[in-house]
Amino acid sequence: MRAEKSPPAIELRRVTKRFTTDSGAPYTALRDLDLTVDEGEFCAVVGPTGCGKSTTLTLVSGLERPSAGSVAVHGRPVDGITPGVGFMFQTDAILPWKSVVDNVSAGPRFRGVPKKEALESARDWIRRVGLAGFEDRFPHQLSGGMRKRVALAQNLINEPRVILMDEPFSALDVQTRAKMSDELLALWDLTRPAVVFVTHDLEEAIALADTVVVLTAGPAATIKARFRVDLPRPRVVQEIRFDPRFLDIYHQIWDALRTEVDIAYSQSTRLDDDRRAS
Numbered sequence: 208m209r210a211e212k213s214p215p216a217i218e219l220r221r222v223t224k225r226f227t228t229d230s231g232a233p234y235t236a237l238r239d240l241d242l243t244v245d246e247g248e249f250c251a252v253v254g255p256t257g258c259g260k261s262t263t264l265t266l267v268s269g270l271e272r273p274s275a276g277s278v279a280v281h282g283r284p285v286d287g288i289t290p291g292v293g294f295m296f297q298t299d300a301i302l303p304w305k306s307v308v309d310n311v312s313a314g315p316r317f318r319g320v321p322k323k324e325a326l327e328s329a330r331d332w333i334r335r336v337g338l339a340g341f342e343d344r345f346p347h348q349l350s351g352g353m354r355k356r357v358a359l360a361q362n363l364i365n366e367p368r369v370i371l372m373d374e375p376f377s378a379l380d381v382q383t384r385a386k387m388s389d390e391l392l393a394l395w396d397l398t399r400p401a402v403v404f405v406t407h408d409l410e411e412a413i414a415l416a417d418t419v420v421v422l423t424a425g426p427a428a429t430i431k432a433r434f435r436v437d438l439p440r441p442r443v444v445q446e447i448r449f450d451p452r453f454l455d456i457y458h459q460i461w462d463a464l465r466t467e468v469d470i471a472y473s474q475s476t477r478l479d480d481d482r483r484a485s
């Protein structure tokens with residue numbers, strides 16, 4: 208008997224997304240975008256500022272609908288908020304009035320898991336993200352890096368098969384950021400969900416991902432190129448940068464990205480000039 212090939216974790220086909228701007232004019236953010244992320248794949252998305260990286264995530268999450276084309280998660284068309292998907296954004300989504308353990312156990316509690324079991328599982332995840340002993344602290348008593356750990360535990364406790372991350376570590380200092388990236392890779396390795404990780408930082412993208420996708424400059428952004436990152440795992444984020452293969456990959460991707468960054472930059476300076484002239 209022939210085994211059925213399981214669908215990819217995420218599939219966007221010929222996706223176009225139009226917004227209506229404040230002035231009422233239509234703005235096409237994405238056009239004819241095709242993106243496939245396999246089960247267990249760590250995919251980083253890079254592209255010039257404002258090209259549509261976050262919009263791509265909101266389409267997968269179900270927070271926004273495509274104007275044309277289709278979005279599917281595990282073969283199911285996305286129709287409203289996608290179940291089984293975790294999110295991590297630049298700003299923390301942790302609740303300031305709840306302790307660490309209550310924040311982390313909130314997901315299972317919401318799904319109806321009995322309190323005792325939810326708290327046990329939360330303590331387990333808090334330990335795995337390196338916060339044992341901080342269970343009863345409140346978010347304002349934690350550093351930025353510690354709050355990110357809480358957000359990671361809050362996500363991973365729900366055992367998502369897909370995690371969407373939008374510059375989750377960009378507010379952290381450089382060292383904490385590298386440390387968190389290592390933690391993320393170690394935790395990802397435990398359950399290997401599919402990840403889409405949006406970042407401005409090409410080094411971060413290569414250090415973390417299996418594939419790096421480059422978007423073109425907007426409007427009507429689409430995928431310019433997709434690169435396989437064949438660096439060995441496990442990786443230490445701050446050390447993998449010195450691998451000669453890392454530099455090769457960096458140069459290849461930067462060649463594709465640089466043109467798009469230049470286009471976006473000249474568009475933004477032209478807009479500034481127009482504004483000054485009017």
Ligand SMILES: Nc1ncnc2c1ncn2[C@@H]1O[C@H](COP(=O)(O)OP(=O)(O)OP(=O)(O)O)[C@@H](O)[C@H]1O
Binds near residue numbers: 236
């Ligand atoms: N709700 C909205 N209404 C109107 N325009 C929007 C809306 N959301 C996004 N846009 C526009 O769509 C384009 C893509 O935005 P998006 O935030 O996805 O880009 P990005 O690549 O994530 O940006 P950055 O790199 O700055 O984080 C931008 O020009 C943005 O202004």
